[in-house]
Amino acid sequence: MIATDTAVFTGMDIIAPTGIGIEDYWSATLAGTAGIRPIERFDASGYPVRLAGEVRGFDESVRVPARLVPQTDRMTQFALAAADGALTDSALDLDTVPEFGRAVVTANSSGGFEFGQRELENLWSRGSEYVGAYQSIAWFYAANTGQVSIRHGFKGNCGVVATEQAGGLDAAGQARRVLRNGAGVVLTGGTDASLCPWGFITQLRTGLLSTRTDPSRAYLPFDADANGFLPGEGGAMLVMEPYGSAAARGARVYGALTGYACGFDPPPGSPRPPVLGRVARRALDDAGIDPAQVDVVFADAAGTPALDRAEAAAIRDLFGRPVPVAAPKAMTGRLYAGGAALDLATALLCLRDQIIPAAAGVTADPRLDIDLVTDASRPAAIHTVLVLARGYGGFNAAAVLSLPGEE
């Protein structure tokens, strides 16, 4: 039996290149549908990277209040829409939780680039008086948390974490901390959307992006042909509550956040090893479980050979057995702050439906010696999931999700 103060997820919503909404995304994911396509949001023909996981069919005029559309970047429109969806999914009556007991903790890694680019264009082509007032807030990492907080009256301990692609897990870890400090509900998760020329050039500088033009061969994590990753946009928002109050109101519980840890890699050139394995171990310790109790690992799945080797080594060392590894990012691209948030949501769906999605189109490199789920989704008895994430610059995070009552 889990403790009444354990943080559990009671609602979520997903906006991803492979589907908008839980069921559209999940059915596409289980079917191995690819969301990597030629970029359409801007003319990418002059750039070395031409492919991305773009969200198609998102209608902000339907999903976002009319007054907020001109004020917000696309990333914030995703966050607002997914927050609405997650709250609806949770069936939580917000009137039962005081305003100062409601908090928003999201991850963000790029800020509102598309909005900012438009205003910069106004600045240099027309003059400073043409820069919109909303630029002062729309670009900001905290814009998603702020707009969601204002919209739903979440006046508690709100915040944003900016730990690049580890952010979705770090936000969940911070959300759990806020719950432990007495909050009644926390909206967590993350969304990013920087598929525009300005956002793109900052991403290209890392040298980690795939420059291939065949969508089926461009982002192949753990494949012998791995050659970089592709960016995507979107993410997920999740509702987190203490198990006691969730159970008391008869809420559907997707799973519990039973363990979390984070760490930072040593600087480049250091003889010390990367910390991913140690961070994963600490997350399991935090959950009070052994590696033997983990049923599936959601990998960070960087898609570059050195990072894939390091992650595979960390998984082998930690488990010493062939644990199933999932990398659904292969279908969406890497969504920056939205990536690990989406992995959390996907892991909760694994717990719900007892099935592991395949990394479609990937052939696991046998030299890595990991049991990557490829080809077809794999039914399995799943009680506990370990989710791993790394962010550019040294961020590492791990989260453990468990079914309540199944620890």
Place this chain on the structure above:
Amino acid sequence: MTTFTMEDLGAVLKDAAGAPETGAWNDDVLDLPFYELGYDSLALLEVSARIGRQFKIAIPDDAVVEMKTPRIAVEYINARITGA
């Protein structure tokens, strides 16, 4: 002579900051505070910048703070346009 009407203000507001939360934009909202209509100080700064560009007048930030309602805003902007 150029005049600035309630309809003009509504059009700029809608374009800059979205439709009012009350739904309707008519004389019934003339004396409602902007915040009750869902517009915060940033929305008014954005609106005053757009109106300033359109009529080639400078509207200082202090004046924006004093525009509590649509009626006050329309009267202020008209005075500035005709006085310019």
